[in-house]
Amino acid sequence: xxxxxxxxxxxxxxxxxxxxxxxxxxxxxxxxxxxxxxxxxxxxxxxxxxxxxxxxxxxxxxxxxxxxxxxxxxxxxxxxxxxxxxxxxxxxxxxxxxxxxxxxxxxxxxxxxxxxxxxxxxxxxxxxxxxxxxxxxxxxxxxxxxxxxxxxxxxxxxxxxxxxxxxxxxxxxxxxxxxxxxxxxxxxxxxxxxxxxxxxxx
Numbered sequence: 762x763x764x765x766x767x768x769x770x771x772x773x774x775x776x777x778x779x780x781x782x783x784x785x786x787x788x789x790x791x792x793x794x795x796x797x798x799x800x801x802x803x804x805x806x807x808x809x810x811x812x813x814x815x816x817x818x819x820x821x822x823x824x825x826x827x828x829x830x831x832x833x834x835x836x837x838x839x840x841x842x843x844x845x846x847x848x849x850x851x852x853x854x855x856x857x858x859x860x861x862x863x864x865x866x867x868x869x870x871x872x873x874x875x876x877x878x879x880x881x882x883x884x885x886x887x888x889x890x891x892x893x894x895x896x897x898x899x900x901x902x903x904x905x906x907x908x909x910x911x912x913x914x915x916x917x918x919x920x921x922x923x924x925x926x927x928x929x930x931x932x933x934x935x936x937x938x939x940x941x942x943x944x945x946x947x948x949x950x951x952x953x954x955x956x957x958x959x960x961x962x963x
């Protein structure tokens with residue numbers, strides 16, 4: 762008979778599995794991350810894993826969702842703080858390029874310092890999505906996206922949201938070339954590019 766876990770124990774096991782997934786994906790990538798290694802890092806029996814997740818891919822997908830929410834919350838809260846502290850409306854942010862750039866740089870930092878950087882790679886995401894149940898994929902596709910403050914500003918300027926998303930994604934993946942550009946330079950170079958986009962948006 763399977764062990765019955767309290768809500769607190771369940772939360773702790775999920776936390777440990779997600780932490781282990783984050784570490785393993787950054788170290789080895791999606792393909793080489795195994796359930797055996799995940800349970801070893803979480804300190805649980807292999808059978809327990811399947812009480813929580815039907816597959817490794819479902820856990821990784823949930824990790825990606827959590828991190829997306831964390832990035833979105835960072836941007837939303839950062840923008841609300843700028844608007845609130847400056848006593849200005851959403852339409853009057855042109856004087857706050859540095860502050861908005863700081864918010865976006867923070868979101869990039871969250872992404873670069875987590876497994877989300879790897880999970881966003883098309884090959885990695887394809888490996889996960891190919892193994893997800895159809896109902897999960899359908900629900901994911903049908904989720905209503907919150908455009909958020911940044912995308913509202915982009916639309917208000919008459920710019921293409923898709924093109925801006927693409928530009929930010931290119932900047933994000935450019936951060937992987939720190940060894941080519943130089944670790945000391947990459948952050949400043951990234952900031953220059955982000956600031957250029959922010960100036961167009963504001």
